[in-house]
Amino acid sequence: MNLYFYRGKKLNFGDELNTWMWPKLIDGVWDQGNDSIFLGIGSIIFDFFPSEKRKVVFGAGYGGYTQLPVIDKNWKFYFVRGKLTAKALGIDEKLGIGDAAILLRSCVKHKVEKKYKVSFMPHWGSTSEGNWELACQYGSINYIDPCAPVEVVLEQILASELVITEAMHGAIVSDALRVPWIPIQPLSSIHSMKWFDWASALDIDLKPSQINSSSLLEAVVLFFHERNPKIADKFRRRGRFLLNVAPDALAQRATERLLAISKNDPPCLSSDTSIERSHDQMLSKLDELIQDMGRGSLNY
Known part of the structure; x- marks a missing residue:
């Protein structure tokens, strides 16, 4: 095939x-x-x-x-x-x-020692537009790169006590391997429906949390994404300089929101049944x- x-x-x-x-x-x-x-x-x-x-x-x-x-x-x-x-x-x-x-x-049978109290995994598209690795550093949150090799991501998910994830397969794999997770509303709304599709098969009452943009580029792209997709695409191609505009302030704002979610939002896990x-x-x-x-x- x-x-x-x-x-x-x-x-x-x-x-x-x-x-x-x-x-x-x-x-x-x-x-x-x-x-x-x-x-x-x-x-x-x-x-x-x-x-x-x-x-x-x-x-x-x-x-x-x-x-x-x-x-x-x-x-x-x-x-x-x-x-x-x-x-x-x-x-x-x-x-x-x-x-x-x-x-x-x-396929995954081995046990992994827990190393991370909280991990965050963005959608792969957010890795280009946001400063999520920096935001995680400020909050002592383990950053899981969705573009890393499969074995690396699997090990980090298994080593986490809690996974906050904008990446749908961060949630799917965490759930399958029995690692509690918190769903993040995708910053791009086009990616939302598929989450509810998967959740429907496992009787999960999905209530995604919302995060703050971690960079000015991310905020601008999201602002134009629904209003004028052509302008959003233009910023994706030519607006990378916006990643360096007040990066610390915006990353810290995103960090505060991630930490609040980790403390206040209930983790998800489908039933064993x-x-x-x-x-x-x-x-x-x-x-x-x-x-x-x-x-x-x-x-x-």
């Missing part, structure tokens, strides 16, 4: 999990020249895949980044990220089992997928 995942200008933990996890669960089947496109982790149910190719959906979600695809016989759904994706696609809501990254429960149910269902779907590959059911 052709393992499809999103890769932008920067590597992103959630997307890169595809290259780390799937070979550990299914070996020897990944062929980029194959006509079957495998859609695992990510908001990657798009409308631009070649209509003649087989699309195998194994936990992916619809994020609203493109129009809805036309679902025909060349789409095969084992499960999707959540009930919102299932509803949008017009498929059985029971297929909204959860984000495929929950399968990390079968919900996460085990989701994981067990995914393992059953994995067995089904392997059987289908053995029978040639994924071929024409």
